[in-house]
Amino acid sequence: MTSKQRATAYWKENIKYLCILLSIWFLVSYGAGIVFKDLLNHIHIGGFELGFWFAQQGAIYVFVILIFVYIRLMNKLDKKYGYDK
Known part of the structure; x- marks a missing residue:
């Protein structure tokens, strides 16, 4: 695999x-916080309705978790294509 093909495959997988x-x-921020809010409001966490919780805090928590997932995936991808050095 040439350097250009490796770089193209790397960015395709990254995208x-x-x-x-x-x-x-x-899906978490829009779906759980807006679209499915009424359905999720039947469940309570810490005294708050789950739909409200997702709209206010849940989407932020999921975003932070996704950042760490992305870091892990990119570290694996860098090693796979030899860009970890």
Whole structure:
């Protein structure tokens, strides 16, 4: 595999990871916080309705977790394509 092919494959996989992780964040922030809010409000956490909790804090927590997932995925990807040096 040439250097250019390796770089192209690296970025293609990187973009795939980004799309998946951003889709998860969108579904959690928009879906759980807005679309499914009424359904989730029947569940309570710490005295607050779950739909309200996702809209206020849950999406932020998920975003922070996704940052760490992205770091782990990128470290593996760097090693796979030899960019970890």
